[in-house]
Amino acid sequence: MPAPAAPAPAEPAVASPAAPAHASSGSGGAEAKPSGPQQPGTDEASDNEAAAGESHPGHASLRYRLLRNVERDAIGVQYNYFGGSQPKIRPLPVPEEQVESIRMAFAEPDGWADVRAAFAKKRVTILRGRAGCGKKGAAIRLLLSMQQEHIYQLGSSTPLNRLTDLLASDSEIWGWLGSEPAFIIDQPKDIANSRADFLQGLESLLRQANARLVLTAGSDVILPDHGLRDYGYIIELAGPPAHDLLIANHLIHRLGGEQADKLMALPGITKVIKKYTTPETSCSFAAALAAIVADRCPAAEDADAAAIQKISNDVERHLAGHFESWFASLPDAQSRAFAVALAVFGGLPYEFVARAARALYRRFDDAPPYLAISSDLWFPGRAPRLNKLRPVITTRRERLQVLGAQVKEIDAGGLYGASRAESIEYSDSSYANEVLRYAWTSYEIQDILLDWLQALADDGTVHIRLFAARAVGLLATWSFEYISFQVLAYWAISKNQYRREAVAYALWKAVSEKPELLPQVRALVKGWYVNQSNPYAQATAARAYGLAFGSTDLASTLEALNRLLIVDNGAVAGAIGYAMADLLVPATVDGSVGPLPEGEAGLVRRVLASFEVSVRDRDRSGNAELAFLTMMNLLLTPVQSDATGEIVSWPSLLRLLIRMPDIRQSVVTLWRHVLNDSLFPEIAEGIMTQWATTAELDPVAREVFLRLARAICHGHTRCRLIMDRFAAEWVSPRNLTPLYTVSAAIQSVIAAEGGDQLT
Amino acid sequence: MAELPVQHAIMVLAIEGFGAHDAYHQASLRSELLAVAESAARDVSGLRWDDFRLVDRDDGSLMLILPALSPVVKLAGPFIGNLNRRLMEGAPGASPVSPMRLRAALHLGPAGLAAQGWSGAGIDLAARLIDAEPVGLALRAATRARLAFIVSDETHESVIRHEYRLIDAAAYAAVRFDAGGFSGIKGWITVPGYSAPPGIARDQAPSAAGAGPERGHPATGHTGPYVAAQTVQGNVIGVQNNTFNNPGSVHL
Secondary structure, three states: OOOOOOHHHOOOOOOOOOOOOEEOOOOOOOOOOOOOOOOOOOOOOOOOOHHHHOOOOOOHHHHHHHHHHOOOOOHHHHOOEOOOOOOOOOOEEEOOOHHHHHHOOOOOOHHHHHHHHHHOOOOOOEEEEEOOHHHHHHHHHHHHHHHOOEEEEEEOOOOOOHHHHHHHHHOOOHHHOOEEEEEEEEOOOOOHHOOOHHHHHHHHHHHOOOOOOOOOHHHHHOOOOOHHHHHHOOEOOOOOHHHHHHHHHHHHHHHOHHHHHHHHHHHHHHHHHHHHHHOOOOOHHHHHHHHHHHHHOHHHHHHHHHHHHHHHHHHHHHHHHHHHHHHHHHOOHHHHHHHHHHHHOOEEEEHHHHHHHHHHHHHHOOOOHHHHHHOHHOOOOOOOOOOOOOOOOOOOOHHHHOOOOOEEEOOOOOOOOOOOOEEEEEEOOHHHHHHHHHHHHHHHOOHHHHHHHHHHHHOOOOOOOOHHHHHHHHHHOOOHHHHHHHHHHHHHOOOOHHEEEEHHHHHHHHHHHHHOOOOOOOOHHHHHHOOOOHHHHHHHHHHHHHHHHHHHHHHHHHHHHHHHHOOHHHHEEEHHHHHHHHHHHOOOOOOOOOOHHHHHHHHHHHHHHHHHHHOOHHHHHHHHHHHHHHHHHEEEEEOOOOOOOOOOEEEHHHHHHHHOOHHHHHHHHHHHHHHHHHHHHHHHHHHHHHHHHHHOOOHHHHHHHHHHHHHHHHOOOHHHHHHHHHHHHHHHOOOOOOOHHHHHHHHHHHHOOOOHHHO | OOOOOOOEEEEEEEEEOHHHHHHHHHHHHHHHHHHHHHHHHHHHOOHHHHHHHEOOOOOOEEEHHHEEOOOOHHHHHHHHHHHHHHHHHHHHHHOOOOOOOOOEEEEEEEEEEEEEEEEOOOHHHHHHHHHHHHHHHHHHHHHOOOOOEEEHHHHHHHHHOOOOOOOOHHEEEEEEEEEEOEEEEEEEEOOOOOOOOOOOOOHHHHOOOOOOOOOOOOOOOOOOOOOOOEEEEEEOOOOEEEEEEEOOOOEO
């Protein structure tokens, strides 16, 4: 079959993927067809995923890392469904902040040593206690005591009898859960099914899987079976720990021992604590109170009368639970625009959030007053008045304080490697969704928000685009029909590749946030998938398969993507490459050398096997090769070089050859196809050069690369010729970053493989 | 005749800031340490103070050596808890101005008594643990405790993580440190009364699952040269049941 009709890989404007393989220094790397990543803010959308994929090496890996920073719960959600046609079981990792908080600030209730000892005896337990005594926190702490590091929570409506299916299966999900996983179901709705004989069956399965399960239950819940107690499945919590101790622990965790001790000794603080805590106070409230105190008084010197009053106000608001009153208390439209921007872009560096906030505020400013100011809540008690931006009026510190936001140091990610940055986000992580939902449902600003999000989904910065897409996905969970008709349907057929990509991420977010939307999302995507008159819609469908459905049903996903390779269009082929990269990316983030978990390894094998089948199919081979090249180009794995200690970005597939020697033949076969067929010679050369650049920088990579090159050349004269040409190009006088070592080594390999016969 | 090194539980207690005191105060602190240790041990059922073999060093540290058959869990659990409590309460005659604070270390390893004193790989590692920088950091950050306690990785693996009633394994954080010419030695720190040891950055406290590869640790597959024993300067002034004096360099 000929090359796809519209991939434009050979067009002059499209550059080859000579990525900066070296993440921590600018040296090295051949200049075969240089382009590298574009500067943030200057990135322009292409209509063609293949073209975009080729000019953005490592982008799938980058996006995965970006989202993982903020989507600890949902990233990889395409992998953590279980259950075929049955109701889904969806283990989500307990948020790291929560685990860390329990690790650092847990206060033992009475009788804790006995609780611990009883807990150790059983793989499944029902942790029982009165409301507010900290059952879930106790469950996490107990699991930490048992050295269970992979803790997941399951929804309270999870059918307990389905747990046996999960535990008895050899589903790929085990690969994602990690070793010795533990599950918590907080107050399961069908606790009545937890009879002793049932739990005994679960216990046996959990033991085989080295797993644990904790169910929490209120002391008022009537359990179905006396045998539960006889067999030691029920553990009673005596009550909450001393609140003073819990608050002190949280203050120590947040502020350090010295400041915490000083604060706890201040009469004003002790008075506030005493005022708001009683023996019935819940642990979560005590922790929230500590957070408020720490936010208002980061140092004991800050605890003046005004600060104490603010603490009281904050506590009152918290107790009242009136999110609306908090939002209404924001002083001006600029603050509210910032609040919405923070809801969407929380977790990103401050400057990104501020830029998005300004963009939103400008839209308020430009909008007709009746549209922007349809509620008094935006400007309570005042005549509508929109100010032009006055950026120097409010400092970051003031802004953060008003919004209850915090600064965190993060790995900002980036195409040039890891870098530290200060991100901002709401201190109370639940606020992000609340703010967005409130802004969406309480004011007539839907069009403004969508216009704003569309502009940001087109942004040149990948961070902004991804987060904007997430927000659209979140909106879809509240207004699926509206968003799918008003937004997604248009974006899906757009020539703008960024918008199509945003659709896929939005659907991924929608499904991960609200799994029950999966059937509707499938139907929506199916419509695009079969739309043979519009390849852009099909490209969008391919991306959605990779992101939103993933390996929910891996076989169907691969089958669908494989079939779509018949569409003779570069955008579609490129999108399939992206989708395959999105599927593979979780298996490529870890740069270690040990064997891959079986679930991930199986995924890699199946994706490669799928490509092997399609490159042999004459009707699909061209698109399959383009998709394969796109996929390879999108995946980079950061690895610390043993030789230099620097971080080197390895092409992920090259790295996987170390961890999965059994995939060597598949990779060799696929490389031979793309080299022999020469349908995309410049892209292939660019990617091979990327691999060679890594090999030049890192001796371990060199060894793997040369072994692979030898296998590719072995018995294939044409491959030897092509590799010989590459090797010559890598040291040609025109090349500004020559690869002397690798070039010489490749030429030795070629000579050993019969290169003397080359003419 | 020298004992062949056999498995022992080796605990080291070191007075923080000992060198900053004058000789008179140092002698007082050493007496106080011995008294507090004895008192803490006598309050733990299952521990017999008479079984402890003591090496009291003039650098303000006290080594307590017990046969491996002793209930090590009680040493790491109730004994350390009692010790902290006693210190918090203040020993009789202790200075209220500068209360005694301790670093404590525990390792299970081979040790043998020769004419020159105790030696063996277990003694070496215990000596490295007590000098680990993270223990000092944790102790300085712990305003509500008087001691910070470190155990070797092997002790954590064989004792701490398997005991649930007397010890909360979640209160231990893994650290890596350099000492005695070895780098990347792994230990586990806890501070009584704290949910997790304070003052230790999370980077220094990798989870058990993600602790990373072992590096250069003599008991866990070290790659560098192995130093069989460490020579320190000081007098052994007392060994329970075998009291003797040594005027010079002591092989510990």
